[in-house]
Amino acid sequence: MPRKEIPVIEVEHVAKRQINEEVRKMMGELFTNLEEELEGFIFYADKLDGFYSMYMLVRMSQHVNNAQDAGSFLSVTFASCLVKIKRNFDKFVQNQIAAIEDYKVQKKSRCGIIGFVHNFGEFANQAESIFKGSDRHTHLDKSYSALVKVVYQQIDRVSTEHGKTPREVVMLENFHHMFSVLSQLKIPCLDGDRKEAKQVYQDNLSVYTTNLLGRPLEKIQVFFEGVESKIASGVKPEEVGYQLAFSKQELRKVIKEYSGKEVKKGLDHVYKKVEKHLCEEENLLQVVWFSMQEEFIKQIKHYEDLINKCYPDSGISLSFSVTDVLQFFSEIAQAH
Numbered sequence: 001m002p003r004k005e006i007p008v009i010e011v012e013h014v015a016k017r018q019i020n021e022e023v024r025k026m027m028g029e030l031f032t033n034l035e036e037e038l039e040g041f042i043f044y045a046d047k048l049d050g051f052y053s054m055y056m057l058v059r060m061s062q063h064v065n066n067a068q069d070a071g072s073f074l075s076v077t078f079a080s081c082l083v084k085i086k087r088n089f090d091k092f093v094q095n096q097i098a099a100i101e102d103y104k105v106q107k108k109s110r111c112g113i114i115g116f117v118h119n120f121g122e123f124a125n126q127a128e129s130i131f132k133g134s135d136r137h138t139h140l141d142k143s144y145s146a147l148v149k150v151v152y153q154q155i156d157r158v159s160t161e162h163g164k165t166p167r168e169v170v171m172l173e174n175f176h177h178m179f180s181v182l183s184q185l186k187i188p189c190l191d192g193d194r195k196e197a198k199q200v201y202q203d204n205l206s207v208y209t210t211n212l213l214g215r216p217l218e219k220i221q222v223f224f225e226g227v228e229s230k231i232a233s234g235v236k237p238e239e240v241g242y243q244l245a246f247s248k249q250e251l252r253k254v255i256k257e258y259s260g261k262e263v264k265k266g267l268d269h270v271y272k273k274v275e276k277h278l279c280e281e282e283n284l285l286q287v288v289w290f291s292m293q294e295e296f297i298k299q300i301k302h303y304e305d306l307i308n309k310c311y312p313d314s315g316i317s318l319s320f321s322v323t324d325v326l327q328f329f330s331e332i333a334q335a336h
Contacts, residue, residue, distance in 0.1 A: 050092035054130045093143040111165040112279030121181040141189040168208035175201040209291045240310045260320040264328040293329040
């Protein structure tokens with residue numbers, strides 16, 4: 001019976017594999033401690049600074065991915081080390097998360113930008129410089145998502161626990177900071193988080209503005225709430241003035257209590273409160289003040305509309321105009 005011929009390519013492949021195994025065995029005997037030494041170095045570097053695990057993850061991944069022979073002695077050794085480096089990197093990220101979750105709220109002074117919010121920006125900037133151009137960036141992206149999630153959760157916790165600074169201020173300042181950091185980094189996987197930070201910042205700015213501004217013209221506000229209630233119940237706007245409680249005389253009496261001087265005094269008091277609440281670092285004082293200016297003017301215009309609607313041709317108007325209010329806000333800001 002004729003002998004079956006083995007293809008030349010298969011013979012060469014078997015021969016090459018045998019040679020590789022022999023070389024690997026020989027290298028293993030020559031460098032018996034290499035993997036152990038590398039692991040010791042990896043452990044030592046990680047102990048010095050967790051960021052070293054990032055550098056090693058990028059560099060070792062390049063060596064493993066670019067290896068011409070995945071079964072060679074060095075490739076196998078490096079691949080084994082890469083597994084340990086990955087574990088160290090994951091542990092480093094988990095330690096970051098644990099530190100954020102364990103953050104103790106400092107209640108003695110105003111909150112400002114929370115430590116772990118600062119740290120995230122520094123972490124991300126350094127990580128980006130290390131992973132730039134690396135095919136390991138997807139591994140980093142997963143870490144980013146986990147970190148940002150816990151940062152957002154803990155900002156919310158701190159805002160609730162911090163007694164010295166209003167909750168909305170903690171939220172608006174720290175989410176504004178996160179929005180700024182994420183906008184600067186331009187990391188695609190965090191674009192949704194960037195948009196969320198912007199929305200949370202804007203929402204809390206609005207709430208803080210409304211809450212702190214409160215009712216600067218409280219009696220006027222109460223008066224017109226009553227007017228609107230009458231209109232809602234079916235009374236025609238032009239007939240509201242015939243109601244005793246909402247007569248022209250009553251309206252004039254209420255308006256008289258709010259001279260321009262008194263309004264400016266009240267706004268100055270509000271400005272001092274804002275100064276006390278906000279930190280200088282995030283530089284949002286003028287942003288908040290402008291937001292309050294817009295809200296206040298919106299209220300005034302609403303009152304003016306109701307006066308024109310319900311008391312036409314009465315000649316009644318507020319003791320100050322929108323122009324006056326703009327001047328009040330400007331002068332107060334310049335005086336501080």
